[in-house]
Amino acid sequence: MRKFNSQLLNYMFAFEAVTGAKVIDCFELNDKLLFIVDQGHLGRALGREKSNIAKLSKMFNKKLKIVEFKPDPVLFVKNLISPLKPKSIELHDKTVQVIVKNPKIKGLILGSQKKNLKAYQDALNMHFKGLKIEVV
Numbered sequence: 001m002r003k004f005n006s007q008l009l010n011y012m013f014a015f016e017a018v019t020g021a022k023v024i025d026c027f028e029l030n031d032k033l034l035f036i037v038d039q040g041h042l043g044r045a046l047g048r049e050k051s052n053i054a055k056l057s058k059m060f061n062k063k064l065k066i067v068e069f070k071p072d073p074v075l076f077v078k079n080l081i082s083p084l085k086p087k088s089i090e091l092h093d094k095t096v097q098v099i100v101k102n103p104k105i106k107g108l109i110l111g112s113q114k115k116n117l118k119a120y121q122d123a124l125n126m127h128f129k130g131l132k133i134e135v136v
Contacts, residue, residue: 011035011060018059019052021045024069025126029119030111032063036123042068073128080120081109096124098135109135 004012004026011033012023021041027034037045045066046052057064070076074089077096086100086109100106110117121133 014059015045015056018056019045019047025123027119027123029065030115032065033060034065034067034119034123036067036069036127039069039071042066067123069127073124073131076127077120077124077133080123084108094130095132095134098133100135106135 008026008028012026012035015021015023015026015035021044022038023035024038025036035045047055053064053066067079067082070079073096074091077098078089081098084105086098086105088099090097090099098109100109108116109120111119117133117135124131124133
């Protein structure tokens with residue numbers, strides 16, 4: 001089980017207080033905070049005209065990425081890497097394959113020293129035990 005530090009817990013509580021959306025998980029992703037909200041809570045999390053993102057970004061002094069949880073691992077990974085558009089995302093055995101033709105998109109998904117991929121993998125493992133993300 002993953003342990004949250006006090007800073008991440010503070011971010012999660014503040015996020016829920018401002019938005020009214022239920023936060024399932026929170027990660028630091030390079031210079032951003034990645035919030036995973038419960039299914040059906042994305043609109044509430046974003047706010048009217050994305051006003052909650054601006055408010056929370058200023059409050060935390062960080063950029064935010066908000067992802068809606070999906071019970072299907074393929075859709076969940078699609079939400080994680082959004083707005084990037086791979087050719088396809090497929091589930092093979094215990095591996096979610098993200099198939100990318102454009103090397104620039106592949107680089108953005110992986111991130112510097114694969115930091116983005118590690119954060120996405122951590123998020124996937126929290127909700128879908130034993131699955132692995134592979135970018136090909």
